[in-house]
Amino acid sequence: MTKELTYLNYLKQELLPTQWCPGCGNGIILKIACMAMEKLDFQQKDTVMVSGIGCSGRSAGFFDLDSVHTVHGRALPVAEGIKLANEKLNVMVISGDGDLFGIGGNHLLHASRRNTDITVICISNAIYGMTGGQCSPTTELTSKTLTTPRGNVDSPINVQALVTAHNCFYARSTTFHFNHALKCVFEALQYKGFSFVEIKSQCITNDGRRRGFKNSYEMLMSYRENYKINNDTNKLEHNEIGIIR
Amino acid sequence: MAKKQGIVNINHNRCKVCGICVSVCPVQNYKIEHRKLREFGKCIACLQCERYCPDMALIIDTKNDEKTPTG
Amino acid sequence: MTKRLLQGNQAVALAAVKAGLDFYAGYPITPASEILHELVNKKTVKVLQMEDEIASINAIIGSSLAGAKSMTATSGPGFSLMQESIGLAHMMEIPLVIVNVQRVGPSTGMPTFPAQGDILQCKYGSHGDYFPIVFYPNSVAELYEFTFNAFNASEESLSPVILLSDSYVGHLYETIEETDYPISKRTLAPLGTSNRHFTGLTHADSKPATSDPEVHKKFIKHLEAKQKKVSKKYNNYEYIENKDSDTLLIAYGAMSRVAYDFKEDFAIYRPVRIFPIVEKIKAIAKKYKEIVVMEMNTGQYANEVERLLHREVKLLPILGGKIDLKEIASKLRRIKKKK
Ligand SMILES: Cc1ncc(C[n+]2csc(CCOP(=O)(O)OP(=O)(O)O)c2C)c(N)n1
Ligand code: SF4
Ligand code: SF4
Ligand code: SF4
Ligand SMILES: [Mg+2]
Numbered sequence: 001m002t003k004e005l006t007y008l009n010y011l012k013q014e015l016l017p018t019q020w021c022p023g024c025g026n027g028i029i030l031k032i033a034c035m036a037m038e039k040l041d042f043q044q045k046d047t048v049m050v051s052g053i054g055c056s057g058r059s060a061g062f063f064d065l066d067s068v069h070t071v072h073g074r075a076l077p078v079a080e081g082i083k084l085a086n087e088k089l090n091v092m093v094i095s096g097d098g099d100l101f102g103i104g105g106n107h108l109l110h111a112s113r114r115n116t117d118i119t120v121i122c123i124s125n126a127i128y129g130m131t132g133g134q135c136s137p138t139t140e141l142t143s144k145t146l147t148t149p150r151g152n153v154d155s156p157i158n159v160q161a162l163v164t165a166h167n168c169f170y171a172r173s174t175t176f177h178f179n180h181a182l183k184c185v186f187e188a189l190q191y192k193g194f195s196f197v198e199i200k201s202q203c204i205t206n207d208g209r210r211r212g213f214k215n216s217y218e219m220l221m222s223y224r225e226n227y228k229i230n231n232d233t234n235k236l237e238h239n240e241i242g243i244i245r
Numbered sequence: 246m247a248k249k250q251g252i253v254n255i256n257h258n259r260c261k262v263c264g265i266c267v268s269v270c271p272v273q274n275y276k277i278e279h280r281k282l283r284e285f286g287k288c289i290a291c292l293q294c295e296r297y298c299p300d301m302a303l304i305i306d307t308k309n310d311e312k313t314p315t316g
Numbered sequence: 317m318t319k320r321l322l323q324g325n326q327a328v329a330l331a332a333v334k335a336g337l338d339f340y341a342g343y344p345i346t347p348a349s350e351i352l353h354e355l356v357n358k359k360t361v362k363v364l365q366m367e368d369e370i371a372s373i374n375a376i377i378g379s380s381l382a383g384a385k386s387m388t389a390t391s392g393p394g395f396s397l398m399q400e401s402i403g404l405a406h407m408m409e410i411p412l413v414i415v416n417v418q419r420v421g422p423s424t425g426m427p428t429f430p431a432q433g434d435i436l437q438c439k440y441g442s443h444g445d446y447f448p449i450v451f452y453p454n455s456v457a458e459l460y461e462f463t464f465n466a467f468n469a470s471e472e473s474l475s476p477v478i479l480l481s482d483s484y485v486g487h488l489y490e491t492i493e494e495t496d497y498p499i500s501k502r503t504l505a506p507l508g509t510s511n512r513h514f515t516g517l518t519h520a521d522s523k524p525a526t527s528d529p530e531v532h533k534k535f536i537k538h539l540e541a542k543q544k545k546v547s548k549k550y551n552n553y554e555y556i557e558n559k560d561s562d563t564l565l566i567a568y569g570a571m572s573r574v575a576y577d578f579k580e581d582f583a584i585y586r587p588v589r590i591f592p593i594v595e596k597i598k599a600i601a602k603k604y605k606e607i608v609v610m611e612m613n614t615g616q617y618a619n620e621v622e623r624l625l626h627r628e629v630k631l632l633p634i635l636g637g638k639i640d641l642k643e644i645a646s647k648l649r650r651i652k653k654k655k
Contacts, residue, residue, distance in 0.1 A: 002254050003306050005295075012511070015524070016259050017300050023263030027299030048507045050378075061515065061524030066507040068381060069515035069524065070374060071404050077341075077371040081378025081386075082507060084362060085339050089382065089508050110367040178296050217268035220297070 010034040010042075012064045019058065023216030025175040025201030026056055029123050032178065032199070033059075033094060036185040047090040050079040052099035055130045055203070056123035059094040073104030076111045079118045090189070093120040097198075098128045101137040101157050108159075108196075112166040115193045121185060122196065125203040126156070133206030144210055159198055160236055164244050169195035171243040172236055174223035175202060184243055191245070200227070251290030252306040255282055259302035266294035266303060318494045324486040327456045328389070328415055328479070329354035331463035333361060336499055338384035341366050341375035343394060346427045347483035348417040351389040369394035373401040373414070380410050381514060383506025385467060389415035391483075392434050393424065396441070403442030405476040406539060408514040411504065412476040413466045417486040418569075420637045429637025430484035430570050432612035436620075438478050439591050445536050447543035449473060449550070450591040452480040454572045456490035461497060462588065465550055468500035473546040475539075480590070482612070484570035484639075543592060552588035555600055563652060564604040566597075566621060566629075571610050574639055578648060582608075590617065593624055601625050608632055608651055610644070 011034060020026050037047065044065055051060035053072035060067035070078045075095045083091040093100075100108055100122050111118070127145060128134040135145040135152055138159075142151040163170040169191040171184035181199050188195035202208055202219035213219050230240040253274065260282050267275040267282075274287045275294070290307045322330065329351045332340075341364040342352045356363045362384070366372040369390050376386035390398065395416045405412050420426035421433045434441075438450045449469050451462045462479060470477040517525040518532045526532075554572075556579050565582035567575035572586040585600055587593065601607055607625070609618035610632040622629040630651055634644065 002304055005301070005304060008301055011301075013301075014522075017261060017302075020299070022261035022300075023265055024299055027301065028297065031296075031299075031301065044511060045508055048382075058524070061513045064511045066510055067513045068378070068408075068507075069513065069517065070377070071400050071516055074370065074374040074401060077366065077374035078378035078381075080364075081339070081341065081375035081380075082382040083378075084364065084375075085379035085382035085384040085386075086506065086508065106367055107371055110371065175297075215264055215268075216299075217265050220265070220269075 007034040007038040021205040052095040054096035056096035076107040091118040097138040127207035129203040174200040176223035249290040250308040251288030254304040325350035327460040331460045335467040339379035339386040341372040369397040373398040387413040399441040406446040409474040411470040418482040430482040435616040450478040457492040464497040471500040554586040556584040558583035563606040
């Protein structure tokens, strides 16, 4: 008999396949979230998933939980309202880099300052995927996007500095470093206070192709090339992934 | 130690033929033919494809010789 | 029953607590801040001072979904910032109370002076079609009473209900009776009880999103029908008949208090549930040859009334936050003569 991937029970599997592009990293992160929840035995009755708007913003709707799909950029204040109204709930946010750092950036500043006990997973694909591939707050310098045809001239946002400035939990990983990313989410979910996991993820359609990647596997491999795990630091370098508590 | 063997279950309703499993598999067990994913029975149950498939389309059953009743 | 001298804003805060308010999120703004100041001292209410009004409305969307009766209060600039998420609350069918203590706009305008420039923003401020219930009391006692109504109507309609005020009635002190009005119970099950998906996307029961126009049309109809049904319970208006006059003077909020001064010469109609417009106005208007709407904007309600009655309505705009009785009297006289 075929084994059951029990962690998939956290999803409304009847909604699969997702509407995401072939090879999109979002699906990998969905799985990581499910596995972490299963390890912690999160129950439907005490867990709520919140998303903003974007390709990544569709995440919440796939979970077999009460879930909220807010407007663009507002996942954090909605999640905080939920948590503060019922502290017994595990409140998780899965949303995009544009959503959390661009339009919703001010809320990140204040949710971390308030240290509200929620866990945020950012699908950090360095692009506005849903709207066709415009430059996002995490787009690397010189990177070409729809709106930076000659290369991005602005530095990407330093999320680590923002979140750790308020002594909150910050972790960075990538979709290639699957087990590492799972560990990051697993620990973030157990952290009392504001925890933020930034997972670099591939958007092949509206980012990778424009930058010369042939497929999403190549993008995954670029994460292997570009990021090294550092478990022993309180400040991650640009090319490092790890957990800062 | 007996070499692990895997049985590959592809859910074609979910598979979007992105090719990640094709590239990730260490024993070249997959190929895309006529826009459909095909596997060739060479699986050694490393579970890489199951993990990286973004569409939850793969389940790898592990067949371990010692444990498998031969009937 | 206890009698108390209260400021309008304080009355809103007090009534909100009595109506079961559990959660309040807000951002300081004149002339609404007293509501926040009052609530931080209430032990039964969780109060959050957020980073802005966008965060405030979204926090109460979250808290309300989590099962807490929730409210925010603001003035024009903050109300403008909330618009996108007000649409979200209609789409997700969340009970909320939003208090808007109006001040002179546009923009920063005159923060301490009263205005009624947000009337249409209540109805049309967010994109798309939605059907808000809006109350606009004109005294401290009425602010107190209609805070209960706003909470009840929001629970009954599963929608954000707007309680309008202005810096005049909001800052007015009057003695009121602390009545315990009946309270409507929550019907929306809190988060953490099921696997529902709340979304701003047009959605079908089993699907988080759909692009089926029929589903959308049906949903918009449902919103409208719901508003109609619930608002029937709140046909609140005041009508002062005047058999010797052929002119009906319509005013609400702060301006209606001024209108009382002219009841010798005019019949007076004061809507309290300003949206949806109370149908009774049709029958009342028939009795009068002329209709004048006196309001602190350039004709926002007048246009809505005109559209409903299919007849000409005269405007008396009072702008700039200053209410000069003599000036109003002479303007009203001129309107009467002109006809
Ligand atoms: C207020 C508002 N402005 C703009 C948009 C259009 N919009 C939708 S998704 C999106 C970008 C999302 O980017 P990100 O959060 O990185 O998500 P991704 O699609 O990359 O997963 C934008 C700008 C919107 N929905 N709402
Ligand atoms: S556009 Fe990019 S982020 Fe959006 S689904 Fe496609 S690959 Fe994923
Ligand atoms: S990784 Fe998954 S979706 Fe992609 S081709 Fe393989 S089975 Fe199909
Ligand atoms: S489990 Fe490993 S060996 Fe088997 S098909 Fe998948 S990647 Fe190839
Ligand atoms: Mg993005």
